[in-house]
Amino acid sequence: MIELEIQGLSPTREGLLIEVGRFVMAHGFTLQRQRLVQDHHGILLTMVVRGPSRGRKALEAALGAYERFISFQMFPFVDGEPKPHFAASLPRMAYTPPPAPPVAAPAPPPVTASATSPTDTPTKAAASASPDAPEPRQAPAAEPDFEFIQPTPRPPAAAPAAVAATPFVDLVPLGPDEPAVEKMLRALEYDYPKIVPQLLALQQSVAEAARESSLALAGKRTGSWVFRSEYLLDDGLDLREAIERIGVPALHALVEVDQQGTQLHIHDSPLCAQDGHSGCSFFGGFLEGLLGPAIAPGSMSIFPVCCRSYGADACVLELSD
Known part of the structure; x- marks a missing residue:
């Protein structure tokens, strides 16, 4: 007696387990366990069957001709070593954004020193001496230097935590x-x-x-x-x-x-x-x-x-x- 694992991909679900179960029984095998999972590729069928080794080729030929299977695989079942379904979708890789560019420190504004012209002294003296004299023109205030402000980059989003797969544990029947x-x-x-x-x-x-x-x-x-x-x-x-x-x-x-x-x-x-x-x-x-x-x-x-x-x-x- 041998134990085989059958993995199949089908576009439809209705009646799939019943029809495959009939193939299994017709070739002298008995069903040990089964699983049916919806995937965006289609319906993923997994079966573990037990039967005579001489019936393996006939069962494989019958499943190969089964019109509802897009594809299937059959291999010896090893207890305690679960195999992923060959047609299951691969998990998407988490996107890690590139590091943010360094923020440039703004340059300090230049310090402007007020220089006193030597010709200002007699002018001020003359202005104070003559009250009717017109007021001297004041120099326009220096415009402040333009300061570049860079936007603060957003911190990268944290990658989603990986979900640990729960291992399949086959209980010993009591x-x-x-x-x-x-x-x-x-x-x-x-x-x-x-x-x-x-x-x-x-x-x-x-x-x-x-x-x-x-x-x-x-x-x-x-x-x-x-x-x-x-x-x-x-x-x-x-x-x-x-x-x-x-x-x-x-x-x-x-x-x-x-x-x-x-x-x-x-x-x-x-x-x-x-x-x-x-x-x-x-x-x-x-x-x-x-x-x-x-x-x-x-x-x-x-x-x-x-x-x-x-x-x-x-x-x-x-x-x-």
């Missing part, structure tokens, strides 16, 4: 928190089907690494209880019939859902927020506990194709026997 699940299901017969607040509280009360397993256990026990309460006489069905007669009506009591073959599309799931925290494990466990007793002898597997918490339009579960 088993379910059974006491928390038991507490949540204590009043199930009175609360059902209005159990979304209890499920949200369960998500917050358990450890992050135990969240999916706890939701799956809560879903399985809830589904088993619903089957015993409402569908106990419906058994020996094939998968499609069980989905249509039991799965869809039971899920309708909790969320908006529609059936497309062996796929269930869950719209606006309240358990799947837009932050990468998927609650689809509850619905997978719910269907396992609900449909398992109704299907004719055989096994049933539930594969989460995509989730709205990772950017998909709806949460899609693929059921197979």
Whole structure:
């Protein structure tokens, strides 16, 4: 078994995860994680899949012929070494303005000394002696020197602080928190089907690494209880019939859902927020506990194709026997 990382660039988003997920399943691979990001180049898709090494070339050829991919890359996945998407926009470099020119100090004005002409003395004496004599003309005042004033340059704008990227941490999954699940299901017969607040509280009360397993256990026990309460006489069905007669009506009591073959599309799931925290494990466990007793002898597997918490339009579960 090998793990591969698929990176693709597509101009449109709608249904992209579902279609690529079908390619993955058709070639014997299972989806480990997924991510869908809006970029000004287009939609950036990242998937980590696991499957047989012999199916790599066939999967690569199928994705290469996929008409919605502008381009894609596939390479071995190395845990703990996240790779940037090949089509992601590069961050813009911060502009650093040139240094301001030095400010020239204004030149001091010249000092003008008043010189006394030797001929002024007899004139002043004559003026003082003769009161009828006209007053002497005064020399015009010297004009002040023009002072150049340079504008003070504005200080350069501070460069924006670099935002440190948050590293991706892959949590080691833990088993379910059974006491928390038991507490949540204590009043199930009175609360059902209005159990979304209890499920949200369960998500917050358990450890992050135990969240999916706890939701799956809560879903399985809830589904088993619903089957015993409402569908106990419906058994020996094939998968499609069980989905249509039991799965869809039971899920309708909790969320908006529609059936497309062996796929269930869950719209606006309240358990799947837009932050990468998927609650689809509850619905997978719910269907396992609900449909398992109704299907004719055989096994049933539930594969989460995509989730709205990772950017998909709806949460899609693929059921197979």
